[in-house]
Amino acid sequence: MANDAKVNQSNKNAQYLTFDLAGEMYGVEILKVQEIRGWEAVREIPNTPDFIKGALNLRGEIVPIVDLRIRFAMDNIEYTPVTVVIVLCVDTPTGNNVMGIVADAVSDVLDIKVSDIKEKPNLGSKIDTHFMRGMYVSKGHMVMLLDVDKLLNPEEFEGIVGLG
Amino acid sequence: MSIDMAQFHQVFFEESFEGLDIMESGLLNLDMGDVDSETINTIFRAAHSIKGGSGTFGFSSVANFTHVMETLLDEMRDGRRQVTQSAVDVLLGSVDCLREMMTAIQDESEVDEARVAEHKQALETELNGSETPVVKEDSTIAPEPSSSIPSNDEPTISGWKISFCPHTDLLKTGNDPVRMFRELAELGDLEVIVDFQGVPTLFELDPEECHLSWTLILKGDVARESIDDIFDWVEDECDLSVQSLSAAQSGIDEAATATTALETQAPIEAPKNSPSASTTEQSETPAPVKTPSKDKGASKAKPPAAKASGSIRVDTGKIDTLINMVGELVITQSMLSLVGEHFSLDKLDQLKNGLTQLERHTRELQESVMNIRMLPISFVFSRFPRLVHDLSNKLDKKIELKLVGEHTEVDKTVVELISDPLVHLVRNSLDHGIEMPADRLAAGKPETGTVTLEAYHRGGNIVIEVKDDGKGLNKDMLRQKAIEKGLIDEGTVLTDKQCYELIFMAGFSTAEAVTDVSGRGVGMDVVRRNIQSLGGNIEIISELGVGSTMAIHLPLTLAILDGQSIAVGDETYIVPLGSIIESINITDDMVNRVAGKGETFRLRDEYLPIVRMHDIFHVESAKAVNLIEGLIVVVEGQGVRCGLFVDDLLGQQQVVIKSLEANYRCVEGVSSATILGDGSVGLILDIPGLVRLSNQ
The missing domain is CATH 1.10.287 (Helix Hairpins)
Known part of the structure; x- marks a missing residue:
């Protein structure tokens, strides 16, 4: 899918919001971002995978929050004042879902030429990359661009193996 | 200036459907012997508004169709035509047809032209066939031999006999018969016979009044429509009958009528069944029914999506x-x-x-x-008189329908979702519950069976009951059937209640043969599922030979719930207040362990399983781990009782139900979420789900 998009819109620009997660840079399409808010306590939902931190009241809407560190099987850290929740609007087979992801900090908004997005690396069977859209190099740093529609599909939450 | 008419379409459709309902209930209330002119007026007005509206919006097919109905009704209104059962049946059929046309237009799908033509034909036959008011019953139902054939190849008829008898003020409205005759003459060979008999003496004669009447013989290949077109403008101002020449000349051959009656009755019968048959089939596997009803089932499957965002009429x-x-x-x-x-x-x-x-x-x-959001339940009930009327005719049973508590108000969502299950239950009562008249008399019951639909409030619930005084459910037979179908084992011991509940199992049907009405065994399990999806439950009370009652319990509203907050460690959960029976402290001697694991406790004469909330929800911060430290909340949901072991009770509050599935998905043991007073999220517990969880 990413390949098709690349061919069709190779000259177009896309904006990505980048954030920091354990020293690694990740990016999500800015059009998917609904808002960014500081971390606050959430209500735990019982019997859900660990990376579902719980649910948040977002102006009357119940929004599930995913901790990407746990999702990617990284080290767990304490939440700090700069810990943020990025609220995303996700296209799922059942419709539009609003979900939040916890990130260490928000960094930047990048203007990326679609043709500059590199193929996602093949890391073998150990690391699942199917929810990555590609890679981008910004000022010498590597940014991993995430496909949030695949990453945050509630139907796929069961039995997920970490990314790294 | 151009106005976008499309913006008014929705309103038009709503009004028209309302009009159709009015017509339907009016027609059903018509008492053959003693016709209330006000009722006919009401029906007529509804038809007239639909005709006017559809004309304005350019739905000419609807307008034309309604026009024929209106003509028939007009004659009834003026007392020029007697109200016969056959006419009412034809009109009811037309109402159905019209409803289908409207639905088709609304969905922008294909209108079933063949059906429309068929109904129009039936109407016209009714209109012409019984010109003399007192006609034999069967000849009114069966179209005249000649006019039944032309539905396929009308133009081949060699000519028409038209009797045209204008009302006296025809000329005042600017219509000139001469001009009309001239147009007719252009269609074919025209012979005009004028009748002077109505002309008064010269002293009494008003030159602006028309006292003449004509008999016109038109020979040639002329389509019926072209004649109708000419008389279109004066139809309301004259008595008009158009008969094909062959019929008029050969006279009505009894034998011919009889044979065509058989042929033509079938297409009239078939569509009459289809609407009722298809209503319940929407969600089920379309069974091999006649093609018309199957087609309709398919076209009906689409609308719900479009209707979901419907509007509401508010007082x-x-x-x-x-x-x-x-x-x-x-x-x-x-x-x-x-x-x-x-x-x-x-x-x-x-x-x-x-x-x-x-x-x-x-x-x-x-x-x-x-x-x-609250609507009276009569929105749902109002469709049943028609259903019962049609079905009892078809089943040859005598059934009276009683509606009680139609003004009970329920949530709009409930109104929309409860009607299909209810239709199913009523049809079951009619088909399986009520016995044939002879059997009833033999059992010492009145010949006419009674089906009662009753709605009332009880506590925070609304209860809808479908009650019949039929033969009741036969426990032993149900059991036998279930064993035959392999749904239960030979040795299974069932209580009365469990026996009755067998009918809710998928694939269970007691009907000897699959009829049009019921018996495919796909119904009752769907009924129960639908009701449960509304947060309600269904209960059966039955006595053999006396009758059965299906009671549906539904929450009053689906948006707000009375809840009891409970604490488990740092977590707060909401239990629907309605499902709490009591809260108790228990002592160790009340607890029994089964195989060292499953915990039960004795509550009076019952042993109930204990569901440890902190265990099944994996709450580590729970304060109470020993059963004596916490509280047992005895709850009931869908017939399952258990004791929830929690830390503490917090307080009661009304909570607004928010969907957890909207952004996430269904979580076992949790029915939905809500926002608590401090702005945080609270989870509402689902009792049957909790029991399932603890059994795992």
Whole structure:
């Protein structure tokens, strides 16, 4: 899918919001971002995978929050004042879902030429990359661009193996 | 100036469907012997509005069709035609047909032209066939031999005999018969015979009145429509009958009538069944039925998506209350901001008063907003007289339908979702419950069976009952059937209640043969699922030979719930207040362990399983681990009882139900979420789900 998009819109620009997660840079399409808010306590939902931190009241809407560190099987850290929740609007087979992801900090908004997005690396069977859209190099740093529609599909939450 | 008419379409459709309902109930209420002119007027007005509306919006097929109905009704209204059962049946069929046409137009799908033509034909036959009011019953149902054939190849008929008898004020409306005859003459060979008999003497004669009547013989290949076109403008101002020449000349051959009656009756019967058959089939596997009903089932499957965002008609009184309430709220708000502007401690009382007022207004406002969503259950009940009328005819049973408590108000969503299950239950009562008249007499019951639909409030619930005085459910037979179908084992011991509940199992049907009405065994399990999806349950009370009652319990509203907050460690959960029976402290000697694991406790004469909330929800912060440290909340859901072991009870509050699935998905043991007073999220527990969880 990413390949098709690349061919069709190779000259177009896309904006990505980048954030920091354990020293690694990740990016999500800015059009998917609904808002960014500081971390606050959430209500735990019982019997859900660990990376579902719980649910948040977002102006009357119940929004599930995913901790990407746990999702990617990284080290767990304490939440700090700069810990943020990025609220995303996700296209799922059942419709539009609003979900939040916890990130260490928000960094930047990048203007990326679609043709500059590199193929996602093949890391073998150990690391699942199917929810990555590609890679981008910004000022010498590597940014991993995430496909949030695949990453945050509630139907796929069961039995997920970490990314790294 | 151009106006986008499309914006009014929705309103038109709503009004038309309402009109159709009015016509339907009017027709059903018509008493053959003693016809109430007001009822006919009501039906006529409804038909007329639909005709007018559809004409305006350019739905000419609907307009034309309604026009024929209207003509027939008009003659009944003026007393020129007797109201016969056959005419009413034809009209009812046409109402169905019209409803289908409207639905098709609304969905922008294909209108079934063949059916429309068929019904139009039936109407026209009724219109012409029984010109003399007292006609034999069967000849009115069966179209004249000649006109039944032309439905396929009309133009081949060699000519028409038209008797045209204008009302006296025909000329005043600017219609000139001469011009019409001239047009007719262009269609074919025209012979005009004029009847002078009605002309008064010269002294009494008003030159502006028309006292003549004509018999016109038109020979040639002329389509019926072209004749109708010419008389279109004067149809309401004359008595018109158009007969094909072959019929008029050969006279009506009894034998011919009889044979064609058989042929033509079939297509009339078939569509009459289809609407009722298809209503319940929407969600089920389309069974091999006749093609017309199957087609309809398919086309009906689409609309729900479009209808989901439907509008609602609200009593203006309710809106006025709402506006008053908002007005007071605004006043309270401005008062509070005044207090807040220069606040000093001596204004504390004022502030408190203001807040109390604010609280009261908010609550009232909430109540009246919820009230807007409430509709009387008669919206659902009103379709049943027709259903019972059609079905009892078809089943040859005598059945009286009683409606009780139609004004009970329920949530709009409930109204929309409960009608299919109800239709199913009523059809079952008619088909399986009520016996044939002879059997009833033999059993010492009145010949006419009674089916009662009753709605009433009980506690926070609304109860809808479908009651019949039929033969009741036969426990032993149900059991036997279930064993035959392999649904239960030979040795299974069932209580009476469990026996009755067998009928809710998928693939269970007691009907000897699969009929059009019921018996495919796909129904009752769907009924129960639908009701459960509304948060309700269904209960069966039955006595062999006396009758059965199906009672549906539904929550009053689907948006707000009375809840009891419970604490488990740091977590707060909400238990629906309605499902709590009691809360108790238990001692160790009340607890029994089964195989060292499953815990039960004795509550009076019952042993109930204990569901440890902190265990099944993996709450590590739970304070109470020993059963004596916490509380047992005895709850019931869908017939399952258990004791929830929790840390503490917190308080009762009304909570607004929020969907957890909207952004996430269904979580076992949790029915939905809500926002608590402090703005955090609370989870509402699903009792049957919890029991399932603890059994795993």
